[in-house]
Amino acid sequence: MLEIKQLTAEAPDFWSQLESLLAWEGGANEAVEATVREILAAVRARGDAALVEYSNRFDRLQASAMAELEIPLARLQQALQRIPAEQREALEGAAARIRAYAERQKLESWSYTEPDGTLLGQQVTPLDRVGLYVPGGKAAYPSSVLMNAVPAKVAGVGELIMVVPTPDGELNELVLAAAAIAGVDRVFAIGGAQAVAALAYGTETVPAVDKIVGPGNIYVATAKGMVFGSVGIDMIAGPSEILVICDGDTDPDWIAMDLFSQAEHDEDAQAILVSPDEGFLERVAASIDRLLPTMERQGIIRTSLGGRGALIRVGDLEQAVEVANFIAPEHLELSVARPEALLPQIRHAGAIFMGRYTAEALGDYCAGPNHVLPTSRTARFSSPLGVYDFQKRTSLINCSPQGAAELGRTASVLARGEGLTAHARSAEYRIRKS
The missing domain is CATH 3.40.50.1980 (Nitrogenase molybdenum iron protein domain)
Incomplete structure (x- = not known):
């Protein structure tokens, strides 16, 4: 019982x-942190050479160059053709539902014009390049590929780079098929903290990304935490x-x-x-x-x-x-x-x-809704992964002469109150010229 x-x-x-x-209490211990820090520094300093070395050591591979660790897009399509029809239909059906839901989340640019002609607004743009970490080996989740990649593509991300460890050189056909359906642009057979480092800093072969998403073990989670700032991350789950x-x-x-x-x-x-x-x-x-x-x-x-x-x-x-x-x-x-x-x-x-x-x-x-969700009580202040996580919002301000004069007076008073006279004079110049 x-x-x-x-x-x-x-x-x-x-x-x-x-x-x-x-x-x-699931945080990394000092030994894990020290190992991850060493791997991050090595990849940052030695690039592809360090990636190949760590992949051979941790995933029991025999690669001599990074070219051997990039999985061609044709191999993804091959996997899509190889898997049973029932699995392909399930993946395609799930992807379609995830895409339909994601389309409704997409943020659009907006603006409005005030009576004096001043325009204010927000410009929404997709991230240029995103890295997707996918667990490999026993923990192979094609559903995670769809949940992370499809919203990124709906957002308009320019390039989606997937990394997936292949212990003993074994490729998971369902994961590759899901990547093909989701429209992943490049795939590398690398994993662990070294893959996170490659995505964050870039190497001769792996391009640096703007944000890293996707689940992983304690080494991956620790690495994501350490590179945050150099790149964005989804969350530490x-x-x-x-x-x-x-x-x-x-x-x-x-x-x-x-x-x-x-x-x-x-x-x-x-x-x-x-x-x-x-x-x-x-x-x-x-x-x-x-x-x-x-x-x-x-x-x-x-x-x-x-x-x-x-x-x-x-x-x-x-x-x-x-x-x-x-x-x-x-x-x-x-x-x-x-x-x-x-x-x-x-x-x-x-x-x-x-x-x-x-x-x-x-x-x-x-x-349809995303399965990447806040854990450990963080739902008090966090939200599910969505299209908005792959979009940036930029404020727009276009002052008319009348608006510059009106706003300039307010800005001048506040700036001088803070002792920032350059701010004040910058605003005041426009008052005189308007």
């Missing part, structure tokens, strides 16, 4: 217990999370499997169920015990649920929402009769899955 934490919101120390449950609010009327097997769907990611993943129905919590616990032995990744699920999972009893759905807003989960399922009634009260969540039939797994692959 799985020992999963059971909390009740009536307990006097409930909120402190919940805070302890949510705490996650923590373990996957799901919070399910259920009124007690959903099939308990469905809810148990929804919890499993995130717990199977890794041992640090967090799956929590909140319900006002104590009997339902017991039925879900029974479903967990019955279904767990049937799962291929039962060891990971068991560790995840036993270490960071919880079944939480609350007084009512209103209190369940209060708990949800405190947790600010990556994924929130509202498995209740009227999810739309709870929606206005939800302030913090990466993605909300409404109703009994909306499994979180649909969002991971093909519903």
Whole structure:
């Protein structure tokens, strides 16, 4: 029987217990940081030579030059033709839905003209070049390729560079096929901190990018944190999370499997169920015990649920929402009769899955909204990855002579109040000439 934490919101120390449950210390230790720092410096100093050296060492390759580590676009198309028709159709269908959703996110330039003729506005432009990190080996996720690459292409990014490690030289056909469907421009068989360094600083072969997106292990995450500033990054993601609010009327097997769907990611993943129905919590616990032995990744699920999972009893759905807003989960399922009634009260969540039939797994692959979401309570201030992450906004100001005079007087007063006389005189010159 799985020992999963059971909390009740009536307990006097409930909120402190919940805070302890949510705490996650996943930062890199000093050894990881030192290794990453060394790799970043080596790639920055020696370029391709360092990339080849690290790729041979860490991925057990035998490359002699970077030319051997670039995967031709023709190979991507070949993968698209090789995979089973069912997989190709699924990838293409998912990509189409992701693209349709992303098209609605696209920001457009705008401006307005004031009565005196002054124009103010905002110009929206795509990033020139973006780097996409895709995990390789056992952790091969074609869905991540689509979720990162399709919005970038919808935004109008000029060039999309994908890096993917190929341990022992093994290429994942689904990942390559997804890259072909998404329109990736160049692909390199490199990974780890060395790939992040190459994207951030550029080498003789790998062009430097403006932003790096995509998931990776602790070395990749640490490297992304260290190069931030030289380039933009999407986020430093923590373990996957799901919070399910259920009124007690959903099939308990469905809810148990929804919890499993995130717990199977890794041992640090967090799956929590909140319900006002104590009997339902017991039925879900029974479903967990019955279904767990049937799962291929039962060891990971068991560790995840036993270490960071919880079944939480609350007084009512209103209190369940209060708990949800405190947790600010990556994924929130509202498995209740009227999810739309709870929606206005939800302030913090990466993605909300409404109703009994909306499994979180649909969002991971093909519903349309992005599956790159804020974790570790960062949904309090962060948003899902989207087209807007691949666009820049530039302010536009075009003063008429009358506008320059009016604004110049205001600017002069404020600038002199701050002691910045050059600012003031710069504005004042336009007053005299207008």
